[in-house]
Amino acid sequence: MNHAGELISAYLDGELARSEVEGLFGHVGSCGKCSAELEALQSVRSAVRSLPQLELPPGLIPEADAEVIPLRRNRGFLVGAAAAVVAVVIAVAAIFTPSAATISVEELNSRYGARASLDPAFGPAKVVVPYVVDLPE
Amino acid sequence: MTESVPLTWEEVARVYGRKIYNFAYRLTGNSDDASDLVQEVLLRVRKGLASYQPGSFEGWLWRITRNAFLDDVRRRNRRPTAPLPDEVDRWDLASAPSADTEYARISIGDDVQKALLELPVEFREAVVLCDVVGLSYEEIAQAVAVPVGTVRSRIHRGRKLLRELLT
Numbered sequence: 684m685n686h687a688g689e690l691i692s693a694y695l696d697g698e699l700a701r702s703e704v705e706g707l708f709g710h711v712g713s714c715g716k717c718s719a720e721l722e723a724l725q726s727v728r729s730a731v732r733s734l735p736q737l738e739l740p741p742g743l744i745p746e747a748d749a750e751v752i753p754l755r756r757n758r759g760f761l762v763g764a765a766a767a768v769v770a771v772v773i774a775v776a777a778i779f780t781p782s783a784a785t786i787s788v789e790e791l792n793s794r795y796g797a798r799a800s801l802d803p804a805f806g807p808a809k810v811v812v813p814y815v816v817d818l819p820e
Numbered sequence: 821m822t823e824s825v826p827l828t829w830e831e832v833a834r835v836y837g838r839k840i841y842n843f844a845y846r847l848t849g850n851s852d853d854a855s856d857l858v859q860e861v862l863l864r865v866r867k868g869l870a871s872y873q874p875g876s877f878e879g880w881l882w883r884i885t886r887n888a889f890l891d892d893v894r895r896r897n898r899r900p901t902a903p904l905p906d907e908v909d910r911w912d913l914a915s916a917p918s919a920d921t922e923y924a925r926i927s928i929g930d931d932v933q934k935a936l937l938e939l940p941v942e943f944r945e946a947v948v949l950c951d952v953v954g955l956s957y958e959e960i961a962q963a964v965a966v967p968v969g970t971v972r973s974r975i976h977r978g979r980k981l982l983r984e985l986l987t
Contacts, residue, residue: 692976696950698957727979727986730932731951737842743855744837744862746830
């Protein structure tokens, strides 16, 4: 009797064609050994994928430490530009935002929780904070 | 597979640096070696970008990364590569715990990291590229320069060995 073998891992990784999946389940449904192996390998795969995503040691890659955008402009220009942007955003939001613009934690989870659980690379967006550089006169 | 290619070394560092570090850490098991490996990879990327031919950028990047790792292993000869076992199918159904019980036991990261380091290098890199980096079998095949069928076999055998090491 040929057991499922490598097909099990390939199935867990979504690397099987539909016909192969059907064949796999036709066998696993009647084979205790392969059924148990499917569960065991699923646990191992989940354990490895659950390893925490490590942060870079500070200073290792300065380019990746912070996404800062130096704006080499004078402060007066920036304040004016920022005020204009804020005014436009508020105006647009006032026009298009429904009266109840809040979103519950549950709704956020339902929208993004599934992806976050499937995709380790998916995480909160990194905030890009522009800062002001005061250039010498 | 065609992708947009980061134009500069700095952008590669910024976009892929953390992924490369995680790959390196899971293969080496410590921060110092992982950091050295990241710097070596970025150095090679910096040199290689000038002659990079449009194609699979990720395949190119991870090939550089795993080659740097293997070169490091050979150079240090610190952890000799264990030979690939001919037969790792020692599954004992009678003693197999339930999946829930097993997951609870092996979900501790330190145990998993330690077990990864016990794997032969060929299995370890395949499992890490799949489960830590998140590459497809096709992408792993490009990075490691072996057929997709070999990738599938290595991942499966690597996971079976991990399961044995973790129980």
